[in-house]
Amino acid sequence: MGLEEKAGNLGFVTTTLENVVNWSRTRAMWPLLSGLACCAIEMMAAQSSHYDMSRFGMELMRASPRQSDLLIVAGRVTNKMAPVLRRLYDQMPAPKWVISMGDCASNGGVFNNYAIIQGVDEVLPVDVYVAGCPPRPEALIHGILVLYDKVQQEGITEWA
Amino acid sequence: MGNNLQTAAETIQEKYNGEISSFRDQITLLLSKDSIVEVCQILRDDFSFGVLVDETVVDYWRRKEPRFQVVYQLHSRQHDERIFLRTPVSDDNPITSSVVSIYPNANWYEREIWDLFGIRFKGHPDLRRILLPKGYQGHPLRKDVPIKVEETRFTFNNDELARGKPRAKD
Numbered sequence: 001m002g003l004e005e006k007a008g009n010l011g012f013v014t015t016t017l018e019n020v021v022n023w024s025r026t027r028a029m030w031p032l033l034s035g036l037a038c039c040a041i042e043m044m045a046a047q048s049s050h051y052d053m054s055r056f057g058m059e060l061m062r063a064s065p066r067q068s069d070l071l072i073v074a075g076r077v078t079n080k081m082a083p084v085l086r087r088l089y090d091q092m093p094a095p096k097w098v099i100s101m102g103d104c105a106s107n108g109g110v111f112n113n114y115a116i117i118q119g120v121d122e123v124l125p126v127d128v129y130v131a132g133c134p135p136r137p138e139a140l141i142h143g144i145l146v147l148y149d150k151v152q153q154e155g156i157t158e159w160a
Numbered sequence: 161m162g163n164n165l166q167t168a169a170e171t172i173q174e175k176y177n178g179e180i181s182s183f184r185d186q187i188t189l190l191l192s193k194d195s196i197v198e199v200c201q202i203l204r205d206d207f208s209f210g211v212l213v214d215e216t217v218v219d220y221w222r223r224k225e226p227r228f229q230v231v232y233q234l235h236s237r238q239h240d241e242r243i244f245l246r247t248p249v250s251d252d253n254p255i256t257s258s259v260v261s262i263y264p265n266a267n268w269y270e271r272e273i274w275d276l277f278g279i280r281f282k283g284h285p286d287l288r289r290i291l292l293p294k295g296y297q298g299h300p301l302r303k304d305v306p307i308k309v310e311e312t313r314f315t316f317n318n319d320e321l322a323r324g325k326p327r328a329k330d
Contacts, residue, residue, distance in 0.1 A: 080292075080293050122325065
């Protein structure tokens, strides 16, 4: 309508601001290079050439929280590690998202004991939970794509 | 069994009324907790047991007196021999003597024992928690501490238990 008809095939594309910002966010979402336990092995495998998370805009994992916008909590969170993780999360610049990878991070898993936080959502706001012990790389990538869907639906009012 | 180990065990038994038990040439001496520092001193200086390999504790829960036994494992590099010492510690007053003055590496072992089992060591230079976070209450490796910290959630009680969970704010 309107603009497209007038512009013809001059090479214009019209879209909404929300759409284009969310699109760019999902195409370059850099995760924080942080692994807590055995799930980190699967996270590394997902990053490797066989599964290749780069296909989804995760070219590289940043070792600094100040350069990353996705925190993948890969593994069990101990009571001692929880404040450290929260601090890493606080250092990440907004907008930022959290994936809780695996059973231990999501709800404590088999570690129902004094040392482990029963779900990382007690200390961090989690966007996507990935089930599995550990989840295969495909499962993690699926979780990431679910997160992309979520990000894609964010409205301009939520950015403030 | 080596000669050095044999004489060491017999000397300690005679002098400090220790109780010897052996299993497959491993000698364990059960001692009273007042004599442990002196025994360690003698074993180190006179019988070349120069290495404290491990110090730990066993919780014989429901047995009231003594509830705990602190276990020391000593090694002699010169003779390649090992000796085990045990001292009973009661439930009401869980305190024993520190061997840090003899074996400096006992420092962290004893802090770990204090942290996880709540046994105090008289004469320890710096007895504070080593593994658990600072404000932690209790000593979780004692056998009367419940294993589970949270009720297992199933379909029928999930909503009820999920309501009581703490949740992080953004």
